[in-house]
Amino acid sequence: MGLTQDPTFRATTFVVIDFETTTPTGYPAQPIEVAALAFRYAEGAWQETGRSESLIRPPAFAPVTPADTAQTGLTPEQLQQAPTPAEALGALDRRLTAGSTYLLVAQHAATEANVIRNQAEHCPKLARTDFLDTIPLAKHLIPGLPNYKLDTLLGHFGIPQPADRHRAAADVDVTAQVFRRLIGAADENAQFRDLAAVVKTAGRTAKFNLPVQAGLFDV
Template sequence: MGGLTGDPAFAATTFVVIDFEATTPTGYPAQPIEVAALALRYESGAWTTSGRPFSSLIRPPAFAPVTPAVTAQTGLTAEQVNRAPHPAEVLSALDRRFAAGKQYLLVAQHAATEANLIHHQREHCPALARVDLLDTIPLARYLYPGLPNYRLDTLLTHYSIKHPANRHRAYADVEVTAEVFIRLVHAADENAGFSDLAALVKIAGRTAKCNMPAQGELFGPTPVGQRGHSEPI
């Protein structure tokens, strides 16, 4: 492979692919109803998973019920999520997966959505909320400027990745986003513009809101890697 995956900083980073499903109540921020995460490492020329995948339904607050539109998209019903754990329980459990002294980047398709959901839940997941992000959309746009759009379904078709039957469920979307990310890294590795992790971050990096100055915008170029605490992912 090329310079990107040969960069020690790239090898030292755990890439955590993350996806939320959410309900969007009028007058309130989006509220998570499901989350999934899958940690990847690039070691000895191959991708491996790091730790166990994480997936859980999340009970939304009363002001953010699951609507028929959400059920039509995700298949999740109000009865299912109303039996789920509260956000504090789920997100604190995910937060404990981020170990002190390790370098992480979150990976998401349209990372603004995940970044905002995490930021609004930051009291439950302070370590997660300080991990910066990579967005697959600007990376794909840079590498494949001729595609009609950069939606996940379009990228799956471009790479001939099978669309999952339960598309728009968090873990199914995490699995296929991880496949897309691996393909994008392979393409970037063959592109002279991606000499190291810093170059990847320059194109696709997004700064977690908790890492920005108080008056900063939500997104900007991200520094490489952030640290968390407790059990490793």
């Protein structure tokens, strides 16, 4: 039985997520845009089940800088009337259906995981959803690349660079394409017979799901 025949794999909705952020001195990265693309594998093909994108108005202590604009194309003026983090991330969080099984997917998942953790009060369901990271999965399945940056993986798979690379929706779309190619490779690899094997290689447990260690002097 291959990976895509695994009942757990088929029951899981994969949600590729990407944030654009601004990083103010002395504070964690603050989101200024989020996009997500959800899909499941059924009847031999990937089926999209939803997508979402939103600009996010950063707090006053985290203004969009010229460097941020150079990277993303987003300007302070564009974000003045954008939803707050509570509004944007709350709306995304409400799209996760109770009782369904989700895994978040990201390129260098630690970045997205940290943003979600720091915004957990606005998106408690997202904050308890584990991640798959495309980088360790790609390293295992495609050894020998010069690096495992997204642009390198796009080149390896022959996926065209989007015109608006470094915008959340564009990055989600191409990351989803990379992920599906990696799953295709894993499906042909005897080491990946089920989703548990993929998680073992590329999983990142949400910090809110980690056990809390008791202090040494708790009584």
